[in-house]
Amino acid sequence: MPQPANAPDSQNTTDALISHRREISDLKQRIKNRRLQVTGLYGTPIAFVALLLLCAGLKVFIWLHTSMPDALTGIFVGIGFFLAVATIAQFAVEFSKDSPWRDPKTPVRDLRLDLDLAEEHRVLESRRMTPPTLERQFSYKERLPAEIARLRKESRHYRRVHLFMQWLLFITSAAISAVTAWYDPPQPAKGALIALGFIVTVVTAAAGYFKPRERAFNLQQTADNMEQHATALELGIAPYSDVDDETNLQSFATTVEKLRAEQRMREQQLDQPQQGQQQVI
Known part of the structure; x- marks a missing residue:
């Protein structure tokens, strides 16, 4: 050829x-x-x-x-x-x-x-030495799997953080009840109760502030949507069933950038206080 x-x-x-x-x-x-x-x-x-x-x-x-x-x-x-x-x-x-x-x-x-x-x-x-638009769009499509893998990796990280916080809350909450029931009055275990209560308070506040569960869900959702559009483009199915590859690539790049912009907006909303989130929404 x-x-x-x-x-x-x-x-x-x-x-x-x-x-x-x-x-x-x-x-x-x-x-x-x-x-x-x-x-x-x-x-x-x-x-x-x-x-x-x-x-x-x-x-x-x-x-x-x-x-x-x-x-x-x-x-x-x-x-x-x-x-x-x-x-x-x-x-x-x-x-x-x-x-x-x-x-x-x-x-x-x-x-x-x-x-x-x-x-x-x-x-x-x-x-x-800027290459033509069509070549840049093809290059953009080839870079997308790495972006999807990055989003899923971050999603797994936040999911593990969320699970760790939840199990820590479960264990410490149960330990508080167990120590209180074992020592009645709880004078010998007063230090242990204070430490366990401190852990529960800190973990609860951290989970409410950093919101790892919501971050993991948003990242996973964005990665799934990107992969869905990449598969549709690869197979030539709707919404990328046009006979012109340049039109399909242009529509694909526009859609993916819109998904990334929505993901960044959701991240910004999570970083704001609760009152600020209500105002943005």
Whole structure:
């Protein structure tokens, strides 16, 4: 089958855009790694000094005229030794000539500047090498399964959170009744009752504020609707039974974007207080 005349240009455009995306992804990972390195580089000596101050404070205010317990002294010595070794090792790696780190002695702001420049370069190149509308619509259709998988993954996450909260409420509520019945009067178990009541209050408030059950339902519903439209487009059935593929793709992209906009609106409504939700509805 002969290739279209513009196939090499299209391939070059695709390769260039992929190269830009790889460069941006690499810079983002380098920024994350560098932040961790800087955090460890300055965090470990600060933690070492804080440990010394804590040890000195405990000695002055609690054990001024006596010796500290041997177990506590051993814990402080062990943690201090670890922090000291970690500090020396990180500074040695940072300032060595053959550092295994990719960006030693490089400020994070310089990497962020490189990232901003790379993103600007990608935008300019994308504008100059923008593929035709039909190709973008085909690419949009091919990216949809990943979006559906993401929505279902988030839906499963919120569903697990909701189930965990519900089981925690069940167990703690039952435990309160059991402890109260076992200890009558409940003086020996007063601390346990306070802790269980605190857990029930916190979990109930968190479930009412974050609404994991509603979020899971909305995400699953949006994913199912997207998959239904993708299947209809693939099979060429209504509402994508037109003989013109470009018309079907245009209608498909419009419908999916409408579904995504509705999902974002539902998420915003869940993030608002109850009074604000009634006003929006």
